[in-house]
Amino acid sequence: MNICTYSYEEYLQLVKSFHGNLAPGLIIGGFIVDLALKHLPEGEFFDALCETPVCLPDAVQILTPCTIGNGWLTILDFGRFAVTMYEKKGGQGVRVYLDAKKLENWPEIRDWYLKRKKKHEQNLDLLLAQIKEAGHGLLGIQRVRLDPEKIRREKLGPVGLCPVCGEPYPVRDGERCRNCGGESPYTEIAVVETAG
Amino acid sequence: MNICTYSYEEYLQLVKSFHGNLAPGLIIGGFIVDLALKHLPEGEFFDALCETPVCLPDAVQILTPCTIGNGWLTILDFGRFAVTMYEKKGGQGVRVYLDAKKLENWPEIRDWYLKRKKKHEQNLDLLLAQIKEAGHGLLGIQRVRLDPEKIRREKLGPVGLCPVCGEPYPVRDGERCRNCGGESPYTEIAVVETAG
Numbered sequence: 001m002n003i004c005t006y007s008y009e010e011y012l013q014l015v016k017s018f019h020g021n022l023a024p025g026l027i028i029g030g031f032i033v034d035l036a037l038k039h040l041p042e043g044e045f046f047d048a049l050c051e052t053p054v055c056l057p058d059a060v061q062i063l064t065p066c067t068i069g070n071g072w073l074t075i076l077d078f079g080r081f082a083v084t085m086y087e088k089k090g091g092q093g094v095r096v097y098l099d100a101k102k103l104e105n106w107p108e109i110r111d112w113y114l115k116r117k118k119k120h121e122q123n124l125d126l127l128l129a130q131i132k133e134a135g136h137g138l139l140g141i142q143r144v145r146l147d148p149e150k151i152r153r154e155k156l157g158p159v160g161l162c163p164v165c166g167e168p169y170p171v172r173d174g175e176r177c178r179n180c181g182g183e184s185p186y187t188e189i190a191v192v193e194t195a196g
Numbered sequence: 197m198n199i200c201t202y203s204y205e206e207y208l209q210l211v212k213s214f215h216g217n218l219a220p221g222l223i224i225g226g227f228i229v230d231l232a233l234k235h236l237p238e239g240e241f242f243d244a245l246c247e248t249p250v251c252l253p254d255a256v257q258i259l260t261p262c263t264i265g266n267g268w269l270t271i272l273d274f275g276r277f278a279v280t281m282y283e284k285k286g287g288q289g290v291r292v293y294l295d296a297k298k299l300e301n302w303p304e305i306r307d308w309y310l311k312r313k314k315k316h317e318q319n320l321d322l323l324l325a326q327i328k329e330a331g332h333g334l335l336g337i338q339r340v341r342l343d344p345e346k347i348r349r350e351k352l353g354p355v356g357l358c359p360v361c362g363e364p365y366p367v368r369d370g371e372r373c374r375n376c377g378g379e380s381p382y383t384e385i386a387v388v389e390t391a392g
Contacts, residue, residue, distance in 0.1 A: 020261045020268075029265075039388065051375070053349065058265025061257070065216045068264050068271065069225075069254025072216075075264065076381070078374045079352060079366040095385070100357050100364055114355050114364060145384040153249065156275060159310050161296050168296055168310060170275040178274045179247070185272070188341040189291070192235065 001135060003030040004037060004063045008132065011062075019058045024112060024124075025081070027131050028138065029059030032096045035136050036085045037064070039094040041143070043087035048073045049151060051080040051097075059083070074151045081113075084144060091146045099140035106130045106138065197331060199226040200233060200259045204328065207258075215254045220308065220320075221277070223327050224294070224334065225255030231332050232281045232292040233260070237339070239283035244269045245347060247276040247293075255279070270347045277309075280340060287342045295336035302326045302334065 003011040015026050040046060048066040050056045053075050057068065060083060066072035072088075086093025103110040108126045111117040131138075154172070162169045162177040169177035179186075199207040211222050236242060244262040246252045249271050253264065256279060262268035268284075282289025299306040304322045307313040327334075350368070358365045358373040365373035375382075 018257075019263055019266050021266075023266070026265065049381070053264060054267070054352065055265045058263050061214075061263070061265070067215055067254050067257070068249060069222065069251045069257070070215050070217075070219070071250070076374075076379075078379070079355075079369060080358075080361075080363050080373055080375060082363070091383070094388075095382075097363055100362055141388040143384075143386045143388055144382050146381040147383055150381040156250065159275075162276075165276075166296055167276050167278070167293055168299075173275060177276055178272075179276060183272075183274070185245070185342040185346040186291075186340050187287070187343055188339075190339045192290075192337040192339055 001132075003034045006063075014062050015058075018062055019055075022128070023055050024109075024127055024131055025055035026059055027128070028081070028098070028109075029056045029083070030063065031134075031136055032056070032081075032083050032098075032139060033059045033063045035139055035141065036083055036094050036096040039096075039141055040085055041087065041092045041094060043090070043092065045088045046085045046093070047088045047148070049084040049086065049146070050075045051078040051082045051084075053077060056081065056083060071153050074153070076151070084146065086144070086146055086148070088148060091148045093144050093146065095142040095144045097140050097142070098138055102134075102138050102140070106134050109134065109138065197328075199230045210258050211254075214258055215251075218324070219251050220305075220323055220327055221251035222255055223324070224277070224305075225252045225279070226259065227330075227332055228252070228277075228279050228292045228294075228335060229255045229259045231335055231337065232279055232290050235290040235292075235337055236281055237283065237288050237290060239286070239288065241284045242281045242289070243284045243344075245280040245282065245342070246271045247274040247278045247280075249273055252277065252279060267349050270349070272347070280342065282340070282342055282344070284344060287344045289340050289342065291338040291340045293336050293338070294334055298330075298334050298336070302330050305330065305334065 048060045082097035084095040108130045157172045160171040164180035244256045278293035280291040304326045353368045356367040360376035
């Protein structure tokens with residue numbers, strides 16, 4: 001049993017190294033990405049879409065060239081456990097998702113995913129064993145087409161200096177940067193003189 | 197010259213492998229994360245905040261335990277080239293940013309970052325050479341405190357089955373999932389029978 005070009009055990013090591021722990025969702029995510037890559041439509045360049053920010057984006061980043069920083073991975077906060085790989089211009093692609101009907105065959109996975117058991121009631125060993133045994137068996141596949149324009153990251157455009165903080169920012173955001181325009185998460189700021 | 201625990205050359209290899217190409221912003225990002233980690237305040241657990249989705253999140257994901265999938269990395273689309281590492285509960289942290297004043301010492305970096313030169317006018321070799329020579333010299337440091345609640349990812353909460361698509365979704369989103377509630381990027385969907 002492989003996950004893309006890795007053995008199952010190798011993939012678990014990559015998960016631990018990148019993600020910090022053996023998150024069950026990320027192991028399922030490995031099977032999702034593996035199945036999607038096995039069903040790519042025609043095309044040369046594929047981008048990725050995750051329909052949740054939880055766990056799944058790391059499976060994509062570990063197993064494909066698509067990352068958040070290079071813009072080939074888009075994340076929607078739909079809370080559906082699904083990855084779509086799509087041809088970046090035309091939008092034809094394959095979507096692999098967690099199939100609720102198939103969950104019934106794997107009660108420990110079902111109760112964990114649907115939150116029918118509290119954390120202390122879950123059996124982690126059994127959960128991981130069922131995930132490994134299930135493999136692709138939890139998943140559904142759809143041929144899809146999406147509109148790349150709908151999820152494309154806005155271009156940065158011209159850059160100016162914010163008159164408040166003095167830092168470069170995209171002038172599309174208005175007369176000041178979004179931080180200085182009222183969205184700042186910071187409550188205190190003090191310059192340190194040691195830089196440079 | 198090191199970037200965290202890696203030599204400069206090792207870091208470039210990691211960038212190529214993870215990000216796909218030697219993006220100048222990601223090399224600067226390496227210096228940003230390196231400088232931030234050298235100035236962490238007291239504390240045991242640190243989360244990361246990137247103020248742009250472009251390039252920088254990959255530096256954080258390569259060099260720290262914080263990833264999008266594990267939730268320890270938050271991205272704001274402020275378009276400022278800055279990373280903050282903060283103590284996850286109290287919010288005290290260090291913010292490292294591209295200092296516009298210091299850019300003046302490195303004209304090729306300045307003209308690239310502020311988009312004063314078109315792509316074909318840029319000298320990539322000179323740009324990369326200036327980035328390596330500048331190192332931390334482009335950067336400013338601030339001691340900050342932020343409000344972790346303001347950037348915390350919303351908890352998934354109870355999970356139900358969407359009456360339209362049949363997939364598990366967070367019931368906080370309403371009577372159907374956000375995809376089926378009108379936000380779908382998909383224009384065509386067809387089930388493939390080969391799964392399982």
